[in-house]
Amino acid sequence: LKLAAENQTLEKSRFLAQMGHDLRSPLHAIIGISEILGEKQELSARNRLLARHIGHAGNTLLEQVNLILDYSKLEAGRLELEKRRYTLERIVEELARNCIINLQSKPVELSVQILDEHPAELIGDELRVREIIQNLLSNAVKFTKKGEIRCEIRCRTDGRNIFFTCS
Numbered sequence: 001l002k003l004a005a006e007n008q009t010l011e012k013s014r015f016l017a018q019m020g021h022d023l024r025s026p027l028h029a030i031i032g033i034s035e036i037l038g039e040k041q042e043l044s045a046r047n048r049l050l051a052r053h054i055g056h057a058g059n060t061l062l063e064q065v066n067l068i069l070d071y072s073k074l075e076a077g078r079l080e081l082e083k084r085r086y087t088l089e090r091i092v093e094e095l096a097r098n099c100i101i102n103l104q105s106k107p108v109e110l111s112v113q114i115l116d117e118h119p120a121e122l123i124g125d126e127l128r129v130r131e132i133i134q135n136l137l138s139n140a141v142k143f144t145k146k147g148e149i150r151c152e153i154r155c156r157t158d159g160r161n162i163f164f165t166c167s
Contacts, residue, residue, distance in 0.1 A: 013072035020069040031058040053101055056094055063127055086126035088114060099137050109148045116155040118162055136166055
């Protein structure tokens with residue numbers, strides 16, 4: 001039974017990896033075309049903005065596909081957290097912009113704020129930070145029919161590490 005379970009897990013991981021790779025090619029095409037359209041001067045400013053939003057959404061979807069691949073790595077015990085430079089403001093701005101697009105048909109106000117001082121550049125796993133904030137905001141958009149969504153990000157440090165709290 002143990003061998004059968006290990007084989008099943010291995011097959012599932014292979015399937016997820018193959019599916020993830022098969023989804024990447026069309027996503028790269030969507031992202032690339034949206035970048036080309038976003039630079040066309042003959043488009044109206046609104047259409048260039050929409051092309052940029054398509055590109056951002058494509059990148060977000062690509063990140064989700066990468067998470068599928070990471071899940072298969074996690075099951076295989078090979079997942080490692082990234083240690084790269086990123087800015088929290090850029091993540092928050094992009095995710096808030098995506099939420100605003102998704103809220104256009106709802107009478108809901110959105111407010112996303114970083115309340116405390118923190119370093120301009122952080123080192124860590126940007127994808128995981130983005131995923132956490134995106135999941136919180138996506139659930140808020142999904143379950144809020146009217147009113148207000150307010151996301152406040154608090155930062156504190158112990159001198160070596162920075163901790164974030166979202167509420």
